[in-house]
Amino acid sequence: MSRRAALSNGELNDSQFYILAALVVPRHGYAVMQLLMDVPDQITHVGPATLYTTLHQLVEAGLLERCASEGVSKVYVITQEGRRRLVNEIARKQAMVEFAQRAMEGRTHHE
């Protein structure tokens, strides 16, 4: 299974989702990590090994691009394709949450 194939099912895993969202503006890897550490109530911890791997995966899949280097740290930013995937994923996650919330409140979709 290639890395591209791992991403091509349309869903982004939690780390990919957070990292793409953090790179709507250009940032270097360390800045992404700091930003993710500051997310309140964050359930998903993204460690350095996962961050490094995921950055490379997303670049390879064409969802991120490297736009500069600051010493050993490279600067990444989301691509148009990455933005499209992020928007889809936000909509998908929103629909999931709304469904679950309605269910918890005892309301069904058809009411």
Added chain:
Amino acid sequence: MNEPNLRYEPRQGVAFDETSDMHRLSTLAAEGWRLIGFKGLRYVLEPAPPEQLIFALDYMYEPDEEYIALSRASGWERVVTMDGLIHVFRAAPGTPTMFSTTESQQKLQRVHRRLLVPVIVSTVVTVLVWWAMVQWGQPWRAQREPQWLLLVGTLGMFGAVVAVQTLFVYTFMPWLAYRLRGWRGPGQVVLSSMRIVIPLVTVVAFLWLMVW
């Protein structure tokens, strides 16, 4: 040759389960032994002031400096690297994991893919060597060569068999270990039995081939 003042600690085999190895390294660090490298299938440690440390292992083929810099920035210092692929990191107790809470299997997928070609190559070589022995070994023995030549030939063939079987075991077994990971109960039994079954089958098959 082993250096004096150094300690050599056998590796359990990180392909099967690295957590026990990493706990062992923590215990050794607390006892005043610092990891400085690998030698074959052993960890090399030197005397050092006792430290409370935790260890982690990652597979990443020839990563660039960004990998090390990101790890360091989050409290993980690389200690040693083996074959440009296996990296051991250390950190203070309580440092958040190097991985993520949900995608810890990523590193296994990476190394699993890297092992596939060596597994195929070693399997083909193993089959070829056995095939060649069956094909030519028997007629050659039947020619009633001088005793010493027969002995040398037999030892040579045995050496070749041991070499290919070793290659096979060291590529196939880790590959199998990754395949069976997550299928822990039965998977571990299969793995443990393979450790005995493969050498046993090799020796029996060889003896059978020579005597038959």
